[in-house]
Amino acid sequence: xxxxxxxxxxxxxKALAHPTRLKIAESLSSGSLCVSEIHELVxxxxxxVSKHLTLMREAGWLSCEKCGLHIHYQLACNCLDEFxxxxxxxxxxxxxxxx
Numbered sequence: 001x002x003x004x005x006x007x008x009x010x011x012x013x014k015a016l017a018h019p020t021r022l023k024i025a026e027s028l029s030s031g032s033l034c035v036s037e038i039h040e041l042v043x044x045x046x047x048x049v050s051k052h053l054t055l056m057r058e059a060g061w062l063s064c065e066k067c068g069l070h071i072h073y074q075l076a077c078n079c080l081d082e083f084x085x086x087x088x089x090x091x092x093x094x095x096x097x098x099x
Contacts, residue, residue, distance in 0.1 A: 015059030020044070021052050024073075025061060029081055032074035034067075 016022050020042050027033060027041050039049045053073060056062045063076040 012059045012061070015056050015061055018052070020049075021056055024052060024056065025075065025080055026084070028062070028073060028075045032065075032072045034070040034072050036070070038073065 016025055023042055024038055027038065033041075035046075035050065035053065038053065039046055042049060042052075053062065053064075057064060057073075057076075060076055061080070062073050064071050064073045066072075
């Protein structure tokens with residue numbers, strides 16, 4: 001695998017490897033949310049939440065749309081639920097997910 005492709009893979013995985021970003025991703029699996037709603041869910045200061053959202057967008061997990069004064073984020077792919085289930089299976093039983 002070329003180094004650039006490996007680096008991209010690592011960036012995508014790292015983008016979820018933080019409690020706040022994982023919470024954001026799981027919250028968005030139910031539908032889009034504006035930045036203020038995400039901020040309310042995860043707490044912390046707004047600039048930190050914004051940095052998390054930018055990192056996740058750059059990694060490809062999120063897309064965003066401006067609606068008036070608000071920016072709404074949504075998941076950019078529909079594989080997150082399956083990915084999380086696989087991780088949960090590995091975390092709980094140490095066995096590989098069935099294919």
